Amino acid sequence: MEVKVAAVALVSAAIAMTVSVAMAQTVPKDFVIKLERTACFGECPVYSVSIDAKGSVTYEGTRFVRVEGRQTDRISISRVAALVEAVDRARFFELDDKYRADVTDNPTTFVTVTRDGRLKRVEDYVIGPKSLRQLEEQIDETARTKRWIRLDEAMLRQMVRDGWSPSAEERAQLFAKALQYDDVDVVKGLIEIGADPNAVYYGTNTTPLMMVRSAAAASALLEAGANPSARNENGATPLGRAIYLAPDVTEALLKAGAQADQPADWDGRTALWQAACGGNAGVVKLLLDAGADPTRRPGGTSALDCARKSKDDARLVRPLDLNRKPPFVPDFDRVISLLEQALAKRAPRQPTNM
Numbered sequence: 001m002e003v004k005v006a007a008v009a010l011v012s013a014a015i016a017m018t019v020s021v022a023m024a025q026t027v028p029k030d031f032v033i034k035l036e037r038t039a040c041f042g043e044c045p046v047y048s049v050s051i052d053a054k055g056s057v058t059y060e061g062t063r064f065v066r067v068e069g070r071q072t073d074r075i076s077i078s079r080v081a082a083l084v085e086a087v088d089r090a091r092f093f094e095l096d097d098k099y100r101a102d103v104t105d106n107p108t109t110f111v112t113v114t115r116d117g118r119l120k121r122v123e124d125y126v127i128g129p130k131s132l133r134q135l136e137e138q139i140d141e142t143a144r145t146k147r148w149i150r151l152d153e154a155m156l157r158q159m160v161r162d163g164w165s166p167s168a169e170e171r172a173q174l175f176a177k178a179l180q181y182d183d184v185d186v187v188k189g190l191i192e193i194g195a196d197p198n199a200v201y202y203g204t205n206t207t208p209l210m211m212v213r214s215a216a217a218a219s220a221l222l223e224a225g226a227n228p229s230a231r232n233e234n235g236a237t238p239l240g241r242a243i244y245l246a247p248d249v250t251e252a253l254l255k256a257g258a259q260a261d262q263p264a265d266w267d268g269r270t271a272l273w274q275a276a277c278g279g280n281a282g283v284v285k286l287l288l289d290a291g292a293d294p295t296r297r298p299g300g301t302s303a304l305d306c307a308r309k310s311k312d313d314a315r316l317v318r319p320l321d322l323n324r325k326p327p328f329v330p331d332f333d334r335v336i337s338l339l340e341q342a343l344a345k346r347a348p349r350q351p352t353n354m
Contacts (some may be wrong), residue, residue: 032114055075066240083138088136092113093113150177197221210241232353235265243278247285284334294343
């Protein structure tokens with residue numbers, strides 16, 4: 001039996017070696033790919049990372065990153081070969097040298113590729129083609145830059161194993177950053193080492209539940225004891241923030257006990273009113289099903305009035321990054337229909353003439 005196991009191990013090792021050699025042959029000896037991200041009007045991470053034909057990874061963090069300075073690592077040749085394939089798939093050497101939108105304050109991304117004696121650098125300012133964006137993301141993922149820019153789960157686990165003991169402030173900052181980027185596994189990991197799901201941030205009494213981007217993040221916080229009805233100093237609630245997200249965040253909050261008609265600001269506007277104004281039909285339906293009152297008129301304007309006005313004279317501005325999918329697609333016609341149906345059900349029945 002031991003002989004058979006040893007034989008299988010030898011065969012597996014031989015196959016792995018063959019695959020590794022084959023992969024190495026597909027990677028040009030002079031291959032280098034580099035990604036650079038520049039500053040913006042805000043706290044965009046500023047860094048660069050390069051990967052060469054041998055799998056050497058070199059990262060340089062400059063500003064708004066967790067780790068500043070140089071970090072190095074090594075990845076497998078198979079992962080380098082996958083990047084070579086991605087370069088071919090994107091037809092990188094056929095791309096324009098620059099893609100620039102007529103806007104300001106956004107970061108610029110540069111991708112530089114050296115292979116087979118050729119060198120090309122492409123500038124992407126907001127409007128780069130989808131294939132270029134996918135290549136940029138693959139470079140980041142291959143190099144695992146997230147571990148240095150903010151934190152990934154593997155790095156968090158390693159740091160904890162190595163005896164890392166963050167201050168409450170450092171832990172809170174990492175927690176906020178993980179929520180901002182919807183790194184749910186990091187959110188859970190930080191909760192395990194003491195991050196407070198009911199903490200307050202930036203002097204505005206904004207709680208973690210008001211910072212979530214997904215139902216998965218909301219559920220992680222709620223399971224850890226986050227208060228679904230907490231307010232900040234402006235009277236905002238998690239439910240009021242959720243109207244800008246996919247409906248499943250609202251669903252998670254309602255299941256956790258958030259009140260459908262709780263005012264979402266000090267002016268008395270409810271989440272239903274806000275969702276109607278924003279055209280979030282999925283959230284409107286969930287709130288109505290949970291008992292939200294469509295007759296309320298904060299400031300003298302009903303949710304239905306606001307939805308009609310938004311449909312007539314407000315064309316929502318598209319996000320500058322057209323490659324990113326929005327959390328929901330505004331549907332004012334459906335919102336209006338849902339509210340009209342809800343109001344009709346509440347209208348007193350007229351007596352019939354006998």
